[in-house]
């Protein structure tokens with residue numbers, strides 16, 4: 001680990017004595033492969049791998065030749081003049097030919113992989129990255145995938161892997177650590193759950209074997225359901241860290257194959273209930289950039305410390321991967337593969353995006369009412385910057401003869417679940433929300449996302465609008481802005497333009513501004529007279 005490693009990873013210590021043999025092996029490997037630096041040169045994995053293959057072949061050849069000559073020099077061979085000598089030189093020749101063929105085939109495979117990745121907009125960095133999947137059937141032929149899983153994939157209607165699944169699944173199945181960035185709605189959940197189930201093979205009773213962390217209870221509940229669906233017909237113990245479980249479970253006897261939790265609940269379980277994570281083999285940080293934000297820093301750090309198994313495989317997934325997360329990943333992981341689908345930190349290209357100037361807060365309310373009156377195409381998600389503002393807008397729209405509901409962190413768990421379920425079931429047409437459901441939530445078929453309040457960061461924009469246009473479907477995103485938001489408009493305009501949507505030229509001429517959190521104080525939405 002780098003000497004300047006952050007506090008976040010300060011708890012991870014490496015027992016050099018215990019793993020002395022491994023250190024020696026890796027040091028040797030490093031010099032053997034001429035210290036192929038994973039991270040210094042991006043995107044040119046195939047060239048590097050080709051070099052490595054060539055080098056390996058040459059050194060094998062050298063070794064062969066050396067072995068051959070030493071045989072002659074030693075001159076001790078009872079079969080010196082016999083057929084076996086002739087055969088042995090024939091064998092050497094055959095070996096060399098087969099090495100040559102092998103090398104050619106490997107190079108051809110690398111080229112095929114590179115072409116295939118290009119077709120699917122997959123970019124990889126890292127040493128010896130496994131070939132992407134052509135189809136789910138390859139899970140069987142290459143990795144002996146159990147039939148229950150293939151059957152479940154079929155029943156869920158997944159015909160072909162998405163680009164992130166094509167690449168991240170083989171990386172994880174090869175036992176490599178991985179950090180990945182792929183657009184919203186592109187199937188990242190399956191990309192980490194499928195290899196996890198395959199690696200776990202069968203249910204076991206010996207403690208917690210895999211952990212998936214994500215930042216909200218809603219998202220944990222969603223991932224829990226996805227895991228259950230994929231694991232159908234196999235009796236894996238998949239557990240969701242609910243308040244009840246946290247309060248009542250006896251974690252000293254806790255058979256669990258996969259545990260899904262928010263960082264806070266898992267930390268409480270570590271501190272108060274002494275949950276044992278030392279046997280965890282697989283750890284996934286979903287929405288990893290959110291998890292690495294300062295407010296969750298300590299919690300994530302304590303989870304990482306508790307997951308002390310030295311052979312653990314960690315992976316990070318998100319639709320946005322800022323540089324600071326990549327830096328953390330490099331400090332944290334070894335021999336990891338970086339997988340990027342499309343361009344990093346970009347909005348999904350299937351969403352039609354529009355920026356609308358509303359002048360004032362009043363203008364926003366008029367604009368949303370007009371938009372609903374002209375063409376309300378539910379389901380619609382409306383994002384606001386705070387729970388107070390979400391409640392205010394709900395107060396306005398609740399009497400407009402549309403089926404509207406609201407979700408924010410002041411609601412009880414049951415109310416939050418009901419709001420999500422009713423929206424999913426189509427009972428609610430318009431869901432007014434804070435950023436609590438901006439990331440990860442898979443509401444199928446959201447037709448339109450309205451950013452009533454301008455998002456507080458470029459990544460918040462990408463995640464919010466990514467609630468529509470999922471799994472290849474089309475969607476629409478409308479972002480209101482007022483005078484207060486203009487200084488931050490250019491960053492979002494760039495994202496809109498980069499996805500191929502129209503942006504007025506004056507917007508592209510605005511100054512780019514360094515953007516931390518933009519949450520201006522806004523005038524109240526409520527049109528009701530204030531009571532004294």
Ligand SMILES: Nc1ncnc2c1ncn2[C@@H]1O[C@H](COP(=O)(O)OP(=O)(O)OP(=O)(O)O)[C@@H](O)[C@H]1O
Nearest residue numbers: 158160161162184185186187188189319440442471
């Ligand atoms: N191979 C596939 N073929 C078709 N649909 C798929 C496939 N894999 C996943 N899906 C579907 O795509 C949708 C989006 O998947 P998922 O929620 O995993 O996206 P995501 O990439 O994690 O998005 P976000 O970044 O917003 O969290 C889900 O409804 C899922 O069932």
